[in-house]
Amino acid sequence: MAPVALETPVHTNGASTPVSISKKAHAFDPATQQLPNIDPSKLTIKLNPELAAVPAPEKLTFGTIHTDHMLLLTFSPESGWSAPSIQPYGPMSIDPMASCIQYATNIFEGMKAYMGADGKPRLFRPDLNMARMKRSADKLALPPFDEQALLKLIKKLVLIEKRWIPTAPGCSLYIRPTMFGTRTGFGVTPSTHATLLVILSPSGPYFPGVVRPISLYAESRVRRAWPGGTGGFKLALNYAPTLGPTRDAAKMGYDQILWLFGEDDHLGEVGQMNAFVVLKQDDGSLEVVTPPLDGTILPGVTRHSVLDLTRAHSAESPIPGLPTDLVLHVVERDIPIAELIKYSETGKLAEVFGVGTAAVLVPINRIGYGEEGKEIKIEGGANGFGPIAKAVREELMAIQEARRPNAWSVPCEE
Amino acid sequence: MAPVALETPVHTNGASTPVSISKKAHAFDPATQQLPNIDPSKLTIKLNPELAAVPAPEKLTFGTIHTDHMLLLTFSPESGWSAPSIQPYGPMSIDPMASCIQYATNIFEGMKAYMGADGKPRLFRPDLNMARMKRSADKLALPPFDEQALLKLIKKLVLIEKRWIPTAPGCSLYIRPTMFGTRTGFGVTPSTHATLLVILSPSGPYFPGVVRPISLYAESRVRRAWPGGTGGFKLALNYAPTLGPTRDAAKMGYDQILWLFGEDDHLGEVGQMNAFVVLKQDDGSLEVVTPPLDGTILPGVTRHSVLDLTRAHSAESPIPGLPTDLVLHVVERDIPIAELIKYSETGKLAEVFGVGTAAVLVPINRIGYGEEGKEIKIEGGANGFGPIAKAVREELMAIQEARRPNAWSVPCEE
Numbered sequence: 037m038a039p040v041a042l043e044t045p046v047h048t049n050g051a052s053t054p055v056s057i058s059k060k061a062h063a064f065d066p067a068t069q070q071l072p073n074i075d076p077s078k079l080t081i082k083l084n085p086e087l088a089a090v091p092a093p094e095k096l097t098f099g100t101i102h103t104d105h106m107l108l109l110t111f112s113p114e115s116g117w118s119a120p121s122i123q124p125y126g127p128m129s130i131d132p133m134a135s136c137i138q139y140a141t142n143i144f145e146g147m148k149a150y151m152g153a154d155g156k157p158r159l160f161r162p163d164l165n166m167a168r169m170k171r172s173a174d175k176l177a178l179p180p181f182d183e184q185a186l187l188k189l190i191k192k193l194v195l196i197e198k199r200w201i202p203t204a205p206g207c208s209l210y211i212r213p214t215m216f217g218t219r220t221g222f223g224v225t226p227s228t229h230a231t232l233l234v235i236l237s238p239s240g241p242y243f244p245g246v247v248r249p250i251s252l253y254a255e256s257r258v259r260r261a262w263p264g265g266t267g268g269f270k271l272a273l274n275y276a277p278t279l280g281p282t283r284d285a286a287k288m289g290y291d292q293i294l295w296l297f298g299e300d301d302h303l304g305e306v307g308q309m310n311a312f313v314v315l316k317q318d319d320g321s322l323e324v325v326t327p328p329l330d331g332t333i334l335p336g337v338t339r340h341s342v343l344d345l346t347r348a349h350s351a352e353s354p355i356p357g358l359p360t361d362l363v364l365h366v367v368e369r370d371i372p373i374a375e376l377i378k379y380s381e382t383g384k385l386a387e388v389f390g391v392g393t394a395a396v397l398v399p400i401n402r403i404g405y406g407e408e409g410k411e412i413k414i415e416g417g418a419n420g421f422g423p424i425a426k427a428v429r430e431e432l433m434a435i436q437e438a439r440r441p442n443a444w445s446v447p448c449e450e
Numbered sequence: 451m452a453p454v455a456l457e458t459p460v461h462t463n464g465a466s467t468p469v470s471i472s473k474k475a476h477a478f479d480p481a482t483q484q485l486p487n488i489d490p491s492k493l494t495i496k497l498n499p500e501l502a503a504v505p506a507p508e509k510l511t512f513g514t515i516h517t518d519h520m521l522l523l524t525f526s527p528e529s530g531w532s533a534p535s536i537q538p539y540g541p542m543s544i545d546p547m548a549s550c551i552q553y554a555t556n557i558f559e560g561m562k563a564y565m566g567a568d569g570k571p572r573l574f575r576p577d578l579n580m581a582r583m584k585r586s587a588d589k590l591a592l593p594p595f596d597e598q599a600l601l602k603l604i605k606k607l608v609l610i611e612k613r614w615i616p617t618a619p620g621c622s623l624y625i626r627p628t629m630f631g632t633r634t635g636f637g638v639t640p641s642t643h644a645t646l647l648v649i650l651s652p653s654g655p656y657f658p659g660v661v662r663p664i665s666l667y668a669e670s671r672v673r674r675a676w677p678g679g680t681g682g683f684k685l686a687l688n689y690a691p692t693l694g695p696t697r698d699a700a701k702m703g704y705d706q707i708l709w710l711f712g713e714d715d716h717l718g719e720v721g722q723m724n725a726f727v728v729l730k731q732d733d734g735s736l737e738v739v740t741p742p743l744d745g746t747i748l749p750g751v752t753r754h755s756v757l758d759l760t761r762a763h764s765a766e767s768p769i770p771g772l773p774t775d776l777v778l779h780v781v782e783r784d785i786p787i788a789e790l791i792k793y794s795e796t797g798k799l800a801e802v803f804g805v806g807t808a809a810v811l812v813p814i815n816r817i818g819y820g821e822e823g824k825e826i827k828i829e830g831g832a833n834g835f836g837p838i839a840k841a842v843r844e845e846l847m848a849i850q851e852a853r854r855p856n857a858w859s860v861p862c863e864e
Binding site: 097098099100102106125127128129130131132133136137138139140141142144146174175176177210212214216217221222223224225226227233235237239242257258259262263264265266271272273275276277278279280282283307308394 | 512516541547551558589624626628630631636637638647673678679689690691692696697721808
């Protein structure tokens with residue numbers, strides 16, 4: 037497959053540009069002082085003397101256990117980024133007045149490592165995660181960092197924790213880079229100090245049990261995100277407000293929330309995933325729709341990849357498992373819930389699915405809306421998968437697991 | 451002054467109602483199990499053997515130092531709320547996978563203790579803070595708690611730390627109740643575990659130096675809050691996204707952001723304060739306006755109190771320092787920035803000020819808007835205070851410092 041342009045270009049201030057910071061807290065500005073950036077050559081490794089037993093793959097759930105080690109770096113305005121340390125996983129000492137506790141200056145990424153048949157761990161499009169994390173840090177006025185240096189250290193950590201990478205289908209080593217502000221004080225001002233951690237968690241499927249479709253409740257009273265807000269960034273603070281509505285939806289028998297937005301209540305995200313809808317057209321072609329990146333939608337790496345794969349289907353690279361003469365019209369546009377209902381009523385709503393790093397691709401079979409128990413029902417094939425969802429998921433996983441050679445799958449090497 | 455109805459009623463599930471929680475993480479529900487609530491009778495006190503020196507009041511800034519002790523409670527779904535502990539202030543041990551680090555399940559309150567002339571520390575309308583904190587916890591699916599029991603413990607902590615309460619004008623002991631989720635795991639699900647801390651910080655004026663007016667930059671690209679969002683709740687996550695825009699405004703020479711909202715760019719908050727505008731009317735009366743609680747505005751305790759005081763002026767309780775025949779029309783309504791500009795151009799924009807617990811009341815003398823260096827200028831009297839700002843601030847502080855007896859000022863007693 038031809039290399040695909042990055043949705044968001046990786047910023048150009050890479051390895052050679054030192055990060056910097058002003059000493060005046062109220063005018064924290066990365067452009068005024070030269071400070072050491074992340075330097076992988078200064079890595080120190082302190083191995084854990086007590087290695088834990090790796091659980092059997094069939095016992096793995098999503099994100100509940102951690103490996104033996106973590107990567108740790110700290111930033112101060114006096115010293116810049118510290119020498120990186122790979123050390124035993126363990127609790128951190130945090131001041132109660134720290135910015136991360138008081139003002140939620142916390143960002144993260146979600147990535148996965150897969151074990152290739154050649155014995156090399158592989159990451160999936162990690163440059164996209166690094167670029168997004170850099171934008172997240174900038175959004176919350178956290179210190180900038182050299183994302184290629186961080187990626188190098190993540191690869192090193194994955195290699196050290198290689199034995200933790202599960203090889204069973206649907207399993208992977210989930211990678212959670214996390215950065216948070218550690219400045220102490222109640223003044224609402226950028227965090228001059230920060231900690232950057234990378235944690236690894238061997239994980240099974242995001243939704244436990246057999247692969248199955250999930251159900252959604254369409255939420256229009258609580259808004260997850262808004263233009264000019266933070267929904268387009270990977271920030272810890274986007275998640276806490278979703279917990280209550282998701283709990284309430286669970287009481288009504290739904291797995292996740294379908295977030296709606298705007299006066300027309302158009303589709304936003306699906307739980308913590310990007311939404312895709314497949315609509316039948318009169319000429320036998322299919323419209324593949326996902327909401328546009330208007331500031332309310334996370335620019336997901338999987339979203340990006342599904343757009344790339346489906347757009348390439350009718351051009352240079354047909355997706356295996358789909359008829360080569362099937363025409364897919366791939367569009368980023370708003371879909372009002374009323375339009376979804378109308379397509380459903382006329383039998384033209386072919387598929388709905390959610391995509392994301394944690395869950396990869398999950399079909400949706402029911403969407404509740406309104407207060408009268410109304411539901412959109414979506415027919416699926418085996419395990420609830422429609423043909424597009426099935427073929428795209430299989431292709432994504434084939435690339436991620438390096439069963440199909442592809443530049444998106446990046447090996448971890450010394 | 452007559453007692454004023456609470457803006458938000460204190461919830462009725464007080465001391466006698468145990469909190470409860472379901473054991474199933476995805477159906478975390480406070481109504482299904484009986485668990486111990488906060489119990490002040492179980493308080494243990496471990497005094498700090500090394501007491502710090504109390505700084506001179508003239509050296510105090512806002513929220514930079516802490517007292518010798520803190521109040522600590524923890525919640526688990528097995529044991530409910532732990533026995534409260536007053537213990538030496540110190541760092542906490544937090545797991546890197548904790549909910550407060552990964553998903554920003556962090557809430558707080560801002561309160562102040564003042565030393566009365568009778569030697570009794572006093573809190574200002576603490577019931578309003580407790581009720582708001584309870585709503586914040588519910589918003590982020592954190593465990594419920596008995597707010598009267600918490601208030602009792604806060605009073606106890608303030609009494610123990612009495613020597614830290616500064617008595618110089620403009621100084622007070624700032625109180626920061628903080629609660630955050632400590633469940634570990636990457637699944638996006640309510641935090642079954644939590645920590646509740648109360649920290650005290652002897653504080654000088656929020657804006658350092660002599661009392662002076664501050665300047666604002668009107669921001670319409672980044673939106674602080676949205677109806678259906680979180681702006682009406684006191685959550686850590688509302689603050690991190692404001693840091694970048696505030697830093698950028700500082701570079702342009704402005705102290706804080708005036709947050710705008712909607713197609714008409716109407717006024718929202720002022721930095722971390724509620725906004726008030728005073729408009730001259732043709733008949734010699736004044737309109738006192740603040741944005742309504744539409745979900746984008748924090749229901750501030752000081753905002754509430756300023757509304758109460760100004761509404762009472764033309765009725766039963768004139769504000770000292772203002773002519774008793776001055777008519778104030780007190781209104782909660784949207785004010786588009788264009789309306790503010792128009793009032794300014796016709797010489798009818800009398801005053802603009804921000805109010806909040808930390809800053810009490812601060813006059814605004816300049817509001818920059820647009821990209822061409824345009825500014826609204828507001829004339830003030832001594833230190834930039836217009837007559838309404840001056841009289842209201844003095845009255846608030848007289849009540850807070852218990853110089854004027856009032857039911858709003860609540861003594862801390864054994």
